Amino acid sequence: MAEMNMLHAINEALVIAMEADDKMLVFGEDVGHFGGVFRATSGLQDKFGKSRCFNTPLTEQGIAGFANGLASNGMTPVAEIQFADYIFPAFDQIVNETAKFRYRSGNEFDVGGVTFRTPYGGGIAGGHYHSQSPEAYFTGTPGLKVVIPRNAAQAKGLLLASIRDPNPVIFFEPKRLYRASVGEVPEGDYEIELGKAEVIREGSDITLLAWGAQMEVIEQAADLAKKEGISCEVIDLRTLAPWDIDTVAASVKKTGRLLVSHEAPLTGGFAGEIAATIQQECFLYLESPISRVCGLDTPYPLIHEKEYMPDALKNFEAIKASIKF
Template sequence: MAEINMLQAINDALSMAMETDDKTILFGEDVGHFGGVFRATSGLQDKYGRDRCFNTPLTEQGIAGFANGLASNGMTAIAEIQFADYIFPAIDQIVNETAKFRYRSGNEFNVGGVTFRTPYGGGIAGGHYHSQSPEAYFTQTAGLKVVVPRNAYQAKGLLLASIRDKNPVIFFEPKRLYRANIGEVPDGDYEIELGKAEVVREGKDITLLAWGAQMEIIEKAADMAAKEGISCEILDLRTLAPWDVETVATSVKKTGRLLINHEAPLTGGFAGEIAATIQEECFLYLESPISRVCGLDTPYPLIHEKEYMPDALKTFEAIKASVTF
């Protein structure tokens, strides 16, 4: 075990994937000798050569199209989109090609070896072009898996599982935790199963559900609620597509309440899909309406970032409102 931060864990996972599979190719804007804007790929070009870790032109659509081409020829393609905000020019390739490749051929050919890595979310004063959380755009696209880790340990295990999965995966990395989250991570090779939520803390009064950077937010809110005598069960969804309905429903049937927290805007956010499904699964068990604590329906603000963020205090107030409904 080693005490490392999330960036180091991601770098370790990428190195391990390249070491164990010589068909693994890593590419993106400035990922080569420079190591990427956050240095997530530092040292990998020196270790594995310029043929396996290299820079691309500044064209996200081209990066995604190139990834599809590599994977369709049997390579394992790891493509970095420098910021999640920049993924939109690549949507045509990802949604209309990556996701549908297997289906249009009856599985005669596929691009299951593609993983798109991209840092998402706010909290770093990045303004409206470097702070968005676009995960929900991709959860409604059949053929894609969507994964978000919450800490260094999860990042390494989930990233290795994503790279080795036989389906295309979009791996959103919470950039405000890149260097802020430090934890014990095994030195060796390990994977965390995709599609499985984790019960992080047991509780009996309300279920709190989040993913990525918002996990630390709901944990802080749960600690505040505990001082009021409210027992919170905390779940990390981890994989948004396909998401673990069974684990969430089991928790809600126990607690009778559900609060979903995510950084993306409220309208069209993935919390709405979760809420709709859980009210179908758990309607007779619910003691109060399902609550959503999310970002605002506005372009991500720079000067008002703190007001925008669904923080622990907003979550704590929503917990109290749900329990006293």
């Protein structure tokens, strides 16, 4: 084990994957000698050369299209979209080409080797063009996997699994935790299975579900609830597509209550899909309506960021309301 932050863990995962696979390329805006805006790719160009780690023009659609072309020819492209807010110009390539390439060729061709890395979420005073959480836009697209880690150790294992998965993966990295999340990370090569949620705290009264940076928030809310005698089961979803229905449903059948929290706006957020599925799976076990504590249905506000964020206190109040229902 070695202590490192999330950026270091991601960088180490990229190094390990590139050493093991000489067909792997890393590219994006400023990822070469500059190491990217957050320095996640620092040192890769020096270690592997400009032919395997290089800058692209400032065109997200071009980055995604180039990644599709490389992957269709047997390469392992890991493309960085500098901010998740700027993934929208690449949306057509990702949802209409990346996700459907294998299907429309009748499994004759695929781009399963492609991974898109992108920092997402708020909490850094980035304003409305550097703070969005667009994960739900991609969960409704068959053919894509969507993965979000909560800390450094998870980031390393999940990223290695994503790069090696035979399906296209969008790997959202919580930028607020890049340097804030420091912890013990296993040394060497390891993978964390995609599609599996993790119960990180067992409880009996209510299930709390989140992913990415929001995990820290619901753990804080669970601590506040504990002082009130409320026992919270805390689950990190980790993979949103495909998501682990069985683990969440088993927890809700035990606790009888569910709260889902994410930074993205409430309307159309992935919490809605979870709530619909869990009420179908667990209807006769529910003791109260499923709660959603999410961002506001507004553009991400710079000056009102604290009011926008679904923080620990908002989650704590929702927990109490669910228990008292």
